[in-house]
Amino acid sequence: MTRATGVQEPAGRAESAEGSEPDYRFTFANERTFLAWGRTSLALIGGGLAVIQLLPPFPGIPWGRHLIGTPLILLGGAVAVISYVEWKADQRALRLGAPLPPSRLPRMLAATITAIALLAAALALASAVHSN
Amino acid sequence: MSATDGTGEKVQNADTGLARERTELAWTRTTVSFAALGGVILKVSPVVGLVIMVLSVVIWELGRRSHSAGTGSRPGRLGLVTATITTTALVTLTLTLLEW
Numbered sequence: 288m289t290r291a292t293g294v295q296e297p298a299g300r301a302e303s304a305e306g307s308e309p310d311y312r313f314t315f316a317n318e319r320t321f322l323a324w325g326r327t328s329l330a331l332i333g334g335g336l337a338v339i340q341l342l343p344p345f346p347g348i349p350w351g352r353h354l355i356g357t358p359l360i361l362l363g364g365a366v367a368v369i370s371y372v373e374w375k376a377d378q379r380a381l382r383l384g385a386p387l388p389p390s391r392l393p394r395m396l397a398a399t400i401t402a403i404a405l406l407a408a409a410l411a412l413a414s415a416v417h418s419n
Numbered sequence: 420m421s422a423t424d425g426t427g428e429k430v431q432n433a434d435t436g437l438a439r440e441r442t443e444l445a446w447t448r449t450t451v452s453f454a455a456l457g458g459v460i461l462k463v464s465p466v467v468g469l470v471i472m473v474l475s476v477v478i479w480e481l482g483r484r485s486h487s488a489g490t491g492s493r494p495g496r497l498g499l500v501t502a503t504i505t506t507t508a509l510v511t512l513t514l515t516l517l518e519w
Contacts, residue, residue, distance in 0.1 A: 312438040318485075321497055322445040328504050329452040332511055333459050339515045340463060356515060364508030371501035375494060 306382035317377050324370030324392060328363040335359030347417030351410045355403060362399050366392060446482025449500075450475050456507065463514050474503055 338356035345351035373390055380387050453475035461468030481496050 315438040315442040318497070319442055319445040322442075322449045322500075325449055325500060325504055326452045328508070329449075329456050332504075332508050333456045336459055336463070336511050336515065339518075353515065357512065360508055360512045360515070364505045364512075367501050367504035367508070371497060374497060378494075 305379060306384065309378075309381035313381050314378070317374060317381065320377075321370055321374040324366055324373075327396070328367040328370070331359050331363030331366065335363065345410055345414035348410060348414050351414065354410065355407050358399070358403055362396070362403075366396065369395070443482065446479065446485075450479040450482065453478050453503075460511065460514070463518070467510055467514065471507060474507075478503065 335356040335358070338359065339352045342352050369392055373388070373392065376388050379385075454472050457468050457471030457473075457475060459468075460471055478500060481499060485493070485496050
């Protein structure tokens with residue numbers, strides 16, 4: 288056991304068919320990235336639920352809140368699954384000393400949230416027109 | 420990794436286990452996020468909300484066990500976190516659709 292780090296350092300690199308154990312700092316960094324995406328998932332789920340439960344109904348469009356909130360909740364679930372898949376792929380790349388595969392999540396998240404924002408704006412305008 | 424100090428000599432970047440501490444903090448933040456979501460769901464369904472808040476303790480324990488091992492989490496533990504979040508999403512969706 289190393290006193291400075293409190294981490295058990297293996298006597299030699301653990302060899303397996305899937306490469307060798309990477310520096311523990313890279314493993315922890317990968318894990319923290321996964322957890323950050325997990326918190327993003329939870330925030331999306333909570334945001335979707337809040338839209339449905341806390342917002343007043345759009346005048347003339349009773350299903351408006353569900354139209355915005357449901358994709359947010361689904362996106363939260365999708366981000367959780369994809370982040371785990373990417374964590375595994377990154378860990379494998381670290382073990383093999385290969386370049387990390389590019390992440391799909393930033394683009395997916397940006398595109399989906401932009402689409403939902405446009406939808407929310409359209410719903411708000413439509414309900415304003417309807418109430419007038 | 421190394422850096423140079425004012426005299427131009429290379430200084431060892433001694434890692435004193437801060438990566439592990441940062442990871443512990445990340446698990447703590449994740450636990451708090453779970454508990455917060457459980458609190459929000461309490462308004463919709465007290466039972467489900469309480470279950471999620473209890474699950475946040477499970478998440479915290481998973482994190483504690485993983486970083487006490489010293490070398491990061493096994494896939495099973497992180498898979499369990501993913502399954503918990505995904506199940507939470509599906510249950511939340513079901514609750515909102517049932518209310519509708």
